[in-house]
Amino acid sequence: MERERLVDEVLMLMPTLMRAIGGPDPAEMAEFASRGIPVDVRVSPGHVQILIALSRGPHSVGELAQVLGVSAPAATQLVDRLVEHGMVERRHGATADRRVVVVDYAPRMREVALGLMEVRRRRLKAAFARMTDEEVLAFVRGLRVLTESFGAAPGEEN
Amino acid sequence: MERERLVDEVLMLMPTLMRAIGGPDPAEMAEFASRGIPVDVRVSPGHVQILIALSRGPHSVGELAQVLGVSAPAATQLVDRLVEHGMVERRHGATADRRVVVVDYAPRMREVALGLMEVRRRRLKAAFARMTDEEVLAFVRGLRVLTESFGAAPGEEN
DNA sequence: ATCGAGAAATTAAGCGCCTTAAATAAGTAG
């Protein structure tokens, strides 16, 4: 079997791909500008993960940390940044445990947040455009198996 | 088409997976210990990329930067670390351009380096064990397309 | 021959993400 080679290739490609995905994107900058958002807004992969998670409803900081597979302080920090830029806000569950901080989109920012994610998705979609439906699905399945195998985030079952 | 969902899933899984891959591994620690390598040795994904690249022969710092898709200073820094730990060494091409610094495994470290990579590969191989040959291949193909599509590293054609 | 443009690597400064340890605050059990 030639899995040896494939393993090396993955080890070689994955980090490079992530660096590319994380980096700034011209189209993204334009999007920001057209929405009057400060240019220094950098939406990192972690921020996108949070915005996507929130699209399924409000989450506590702890939940976000678990979904992203990072420590609680890291989640706090990511939320900090998004709050600074007015994308999300912290709330205290009214009747609930007052220790937990619930994070959700800021009042009128839900659409803006979706727009920002859209910009991010566009790059991926463009890449997927070169593949057939089956190839895309096969790739995602592999990703699922790997993520699960590494004992990473549960992924918040749909 | 449900590509929308798949795109979100990828955006959600990829960063988490990379964080998991980059993190420390118990088995790896044990491997280090048995080889008398200082415990503080942290082989990041970038370091692994360099070690793999070197398995195809010596590379200049500039070449490494290009292959990894990072800036020259970043490559210098990664090499610095590997040199500190005695894994690789810098050489001046004898007759060649004296500006270029050639990086290669340290004299007797080639095998050790391969061993370290092996530990890293093991985790991936374990994950791949859950997939059929075709699935693995499909995944890698997707990875190739994505990496290329993002204009990332050329990958150093085999 | 030497002078200046350009290229390879490094150094310097700085930012962002992540971690662990410690501090706060709030619920829970005795």
Next chain:
DNA sequence: CTACTTATTTAAGGCGCTTAATTTCTCGAT
């Protein structure tokens, strides 16, 4: 009421990456 646990945040520090500036060297043109 005290002691233990849990949720979040603050604090300190490491690493990887970037751009700008420096050093050293090559090379072509005058």
